[in-house]
Amino acid sequence: MKDEKAAKALIKKLDKLLRSKMSPIYKRYGVSMQDVLTPLMWKPLVLVIGNYSSGKSTFINELLDMPVQRTGQAPTDDSFTILTIPAEGESEEEIPGGTIVNDERLPFAPLRPFGERLFSHLRMKKVQSPLLENFAIIDTPGMLDSVTEKDRGYDYLGVVGELARLADLIILMFDPHKAGTIKETYQAIRSTLPGSTGEDRVLYVLNRIDECDNVPDLVRAYGTLCWNLSQMTGRKDIPRIYLTFAAREGDVPPQGVESWVSEREELKRAVETAPTMRINHVFQEAERGVRELDLQAEALAAFKTGFGARMQKVLKIGLLVSLLVFWFADLLLKLAAGFPKKTLLGSLFSGAFDDRVMVFPSLAALLVVAVTGVVINNFIFPGFKKNTLEDLDSLIPFETAYKRDLWRRVRPRVSDRIEKEAYKQLWIGHAWYQRRLKKFLEKDIGRLKNKW
Ligand SMILES: Nc1nc2c(ncn2[C@@H]2O[C@H](COP(=O)(O)OP(=O)(O)OP(=O)(O)O)[C@@H](O)[C@H]2O)c(=O)[nH]1
Ligand SMILES: [Mg+2]
Incomplete structure (x- = not known):
C-alpha cells in the first residue's frame, strides 16, 4: 500500500531527525533516547485490554479468522501474547518473553525491568493471518479484582501502561457483568493509559451484550459503563462505546440486540485503521518525549x-x-x-x-x-x-x-x-x-x- 510505504518513510525521517538534533540534549540531561525512539520501531500495534472473560481472545480469533487464542469462562489466559505474522521464509512459531524483550529489532525493551516473572507470562506467536501483515495485536490477561491481583507476581498495571504507550490503538473491553466497576480497570484507565493525549487512541467496547436479559438490562449496563467512564477519564463527553457480541455462526441474534449486530463489524473496521493511527501516535510520542525533556x-x-x-x-x-x-x-x-x-x-x-x-x-x-x-x-x-x-x-x-x-x-x-x-x-x-x-x-x- 502506497500510504503505508509513505508512513514508514516518514517515521524513518522522524527517527533520523530526533537522533541528529536531540541526542546531545538527551545526553546532557542523562536521559536515554531509547524512550522516545522505541515507539517508532517495528509495526503498528493494537493492544486489547479489559476485564477477564470479557471476550478479548474471542474477538481476536474472530478478527484473524482462526482459533489462535484460547478462550473460556473464568480467567483463562494469564499471558501477554503478541500476535504477528512470520517474516518471509519463516514458519509459524512461538517465541518466549525473554527473547522478545532482548530483541533489538522489537520495541519491547521497556518491558525488561519487569523481570523474569513477567517474561514467563509473555510470548510472541507468529501466525499466518493476512490481517497481521498490517499490524500486530497484543492479547492480554484479563483484569481481575484487586484482591486476587497480588498473585500475579509482576506489576501488571506497569506492563499494561508500557504497552499502552507503545500501542497505536487500544481496545478497552468490558462486559455487562462488570461494567467498569472493577478497581483495576479504573486504575488502568486513570493512571497508566498515556494521559489525555492518548484518549483518542482508545476504543471502548461493551461486549457480550447478548447476555443481557432484555433491552432495559442492556441500557442499565450501558449507563453504568458511561457513568464509570466519565468518573474515570474525567472527560465531560461520553466517548463512543461499541456495543458488541460474538455472533456464533448460523445463530440468530437473541431478541433485543439485533439492532447492534453491525457494531461488531464497525469495531473491526476501526481496528483496521491502526496503521493510519500510527503516524499521529508516533508524532505524539515524539512530541511528548521532547516535552518531557x-x-x-x-x-x-x-x-x-x-x-x-x-x-x-x-x-x-x-x-x-x-x-x-x-x-x-x-x-x-x-x-x-x-x-x-x-x-x-x-x-x-x-x-x-x-x-x-x-x-x-x-x-x-x-x-x-x-x-x-x-x-x-x-x-x-x-x-x-x-x-x-x-x-x-x-x-x-x-x-x-x-x-x-x-x-x-x-x-x-x-x-x-x-x-x-x-x-x-x-x-x-x-x-x-x-x-x-x-x-x-x-x-x-x-x-x-x-x-x-
Ligand atoms: N455470550 C457471549 N459469550 C462470549 C462472547 N464473547 C466471548 N464469549 C465467551 O466468554 C468466555 C470468555 O471469552 P474469552 O474470549 O476467553 O475472554 P477473555 O477476555 O479473553 O478472557 P481472559 O483471557 O480470561 O481474560 C468464552 O467462553 C467465550 O466463548 C459474547 O459476545 N457473548
Ligand atoms: Mg483471553
Whole structure:
C-alpha cells in the first residue's frame, strides 16, 4: 500500500531527525533516547485490554479468522501474547518473553525491568493471518479484582501502561457483568493509559451484550459503563462505546440486540485503521518525549534560579561583612587589644600611607569571603538541595493537566539529577536548551508532520 510505504518513510525521517538534533540534549540531561525512539520501531500495534472473560481472545480469533487464542469462562489466559505474522521464509512459531524483550529489532525493551516473572507470562506467536501483515495485536490477561491481583507476581498495571504507550490503538473491553466497576480497570484507565493525549487512541467496547436479559438490562449496563467512564477519564463527553457480541455462526441474534449486530463489524473496521493511527501516535510520542525533556530542563532551571537567588543573598551579606572587616577590623582589634599599631584608616587619614597596613585587613576580608564560601558549600547548598528534593512539585507551576501528566514521568529523573549532579545543574544553560527544544517542537517536528 502506497500510504503505508509513505508512513514508514516518514517515521524513518522522524527517527533520523530526533537522533541528529536531540541526542546531545538527551545526553546532557542523562536521559536515554531509547524512550522516545522505541515507539517508532517495528509495526503498528493494537493492544486489547479489559476485564477477564470479557471476550478479548474471542474477538481476536474472530478478527484473524482462526482459533489462535484460547478462550473460556473464568480467567483463562494469564499471558501477554503478541500476535504477528512470520517474516518471509519463516514458519509459524512461538517465541518466549525473554527473547522478545532482548530483541533489538522489537520495541519491547521497556518491558525488561519487569523481570523474569513477567517474561514467563509473555510470548510472541507468529501466525499466518493476512490481517497481521498490517499490524500486530497484543492479547492480554484479563483484569481481575484487586484482591486476587497480588498473585500475579509482576506489576501488571506497569506492563499494561508500557504497552499502552507503545500501542497505536487500544481496545478497552468490558462486559455487562462488570461494567467498569472493577478497581483495576479504573486504575488502568486513570493512571497508566498515556494521559489525555492518548484518549483518542482508545476504543471502548461493551461486549457480550447478548447476555443481557432484555433491552432495559442492556441500557442499565450501558449507563453504568458511561457513568464509570466519565468518573474515570474525567472527560465531560461520553466517548463512543461499541456495543458488541460474538455472533456464533448460523445463530440468530437473541431478541433485543439485533439492532447492534453491525457494531461488531464497525469495531473491526476501526481496528483496521491502526496503521493510519500510527503516524499521529508516533508524532505524539515524539512530541511528548521532547516535552518531557523540556519540563526536566524547566525544573532544573528553577532549581538553578532558586539557588542563585538564595546564594546572592548570602553572598551580599558575606561581601558586606568582608568590606566592613576590611575597613574596621584592625581598628576594632587595636581598641580591644592594642595592636596593630598602625591601622588602615589611621594611616589613610594621617596622610602617611604604608603598604603594610593593608595586610591584616586584606587577610581578614579574605577569611570572611572564604567562610562565606564554606557556609554556602556546607550548609546553604545542601540545605537548599534537601528542601528542593522534599518538595519537588513546587519547582513547576502546573498550568495544565497535560503538564501534570508529563511531570509524573519526569519527576524521578529530576530528583535523580539533583541527587547526583546538583552542582552541575548550576552550570548548565537550561534556558538555552529549552529554547532549542521549543524550536524543535515548533519548527522541525511541525515541518515534518506537514509532509503527511
Ligand atoms: N455470550 C457471549 N459469550 C462470549 C462472547 N464473547 C466471548 N464469549 C465467551 O466468554 C468466555 C470468555 O471469552 P474469552 O474470549 O476467553 O475472554 P477473555 O477476555 O479473553 O478472557 P481472559 O483471557 O480470561 O481474560 C468464552 O467462553 C467465550 O466463548 C459474547 O459476545 N457473548
Ligand atoms: Mg483471553
